[in-house]
Amino acid sequence: MxxxxxxxxxxxxxxxxxxxxxxxxxxxxxxxxxxxxxxxxxxxxxxxxxxxxxxxxxxxxxxxxxxxxxxxxxxxxxxxxxxxxxxxxxxxxxxxxxxxxxxxxxxxxxxxxxxxPAYALEETELDSRVAAALGATASQALLVAGVPKQVYVYEFEEDVAALDPDFPALLAATDRCVIATAPGNECDFVSRFFGPQVGVDEDPVTGSAHCALVPYWSARLGQAQLSARQISARGGSIQCEQRNGRVLMxxxxxxxxxxxxxx
The missing domain is CATH 3.10.310.10 (Diaminopimelate Epimerase; Chain A, domain 1)
Structure with missing residues (x-):
């Protein structure tokens, strides 16, 4: 046995x-x-x-x-x-x-x-089908280089918290998992991760997503050290750092x- x-x-x-x-x-x-x-x-x-x-x-x-x-x-x-x-x-x-x-x-x-590893990002056009599946239109969309993920950036933490995805529609709209993010009210940034493409509708706390989020927010905020929170139902906090082309979590x-x- x-x-x-x-x-x-x-x-x-x-x-x-x-x-x-x-x-x-x-x-x-x-x-x-x-x-x-x-x-x-x-x-x-x-x-x-x-x-x-x-x-x-x-x-x-x-x-x-x-x-x-x-x-x-x-x-x-x-x-x-x-x-x-x-x-x-x-x-x-x-x-x-x-x-x-x-x-x-x-x-x-x-x-x-x-x-x-730190992931590179490239800006892309907002996909109306993804926006409809998420239930809200983001202000910016980015593709994560080399991996099947994309980042949708929102204006406020409340926008990300209010997302109520239609997961069958999201799966039909894109073959990339979706990372939704925004500035945080009590931390540097918040996020949620939606992955019906890999059999996980919403992941509670996603370290690999921060390989893309940390380079983005580090450049946007002009700081190497960042506090992050994934605002799923369970929730989780990550202390992050961008260092020498790597992401520390x-x-x-x-x-x-x-x-x-x-x-």
Missing amino acids: AKMPIYQVDAFAGAVFGGNPAAVVLLEDWLDVSLLQAIASENNLSETAFLVPVDEGFELRWFTPAVEVNLCGHATLASAHVLFAHRGYSSDSICFHTHSGALHVTRSGDAYTLDF TGQCQTFMQGEIRF
Whole structure:
């Protein structure tokens, strides 16, 4: 009988029931991709992370209930938390080998910092079909270079909070996930992430979205360090920094559950 440790962790959360829940599954060797996808679908969280130890760190892959993705922030944060808090990892830095290259996570006290790539943005025309599906017209639209995401910029935090997307219409309108953002009332910027294209209608807190948001807001506000909040129903806060062409994101994690997969 196969047995695999599994943890459920609320990432970018100061307390349980906040942030973004991710499953973290520890493997000795890689399973067939269809089995990885089946486990992620069974978990039915926005992401399940799978880890395999290698000589210099861990190989890491991420699956939504529907597809494998090339980059995920909150499940990487959750994976580091599991290794630090539950598996006796002694160093203060972990290297994850992923489809997006080597990603490092460092710990300081009860917080963890992701070192992720910064995405380039290019302005594009507003798509009336996307605007109709979101329920409001943005002031600016940007494409994220090299990844299937786009950013819609609004004037006020309240505009983003009021969005009530028609997800089937959004899926029909575009093959890119949509990041909605605006200046924050009590932080530098807020956002929401809509991804029916990857089987996640609204993601509670999306680290990979900030690979695009931090370069945008850093340039717009003229500052390297930024405070961000994703204003989903669960919500989550991220301390961000633009540094040397990279995006640093710091947050906390809370373990909700641990167990064992058997089949």
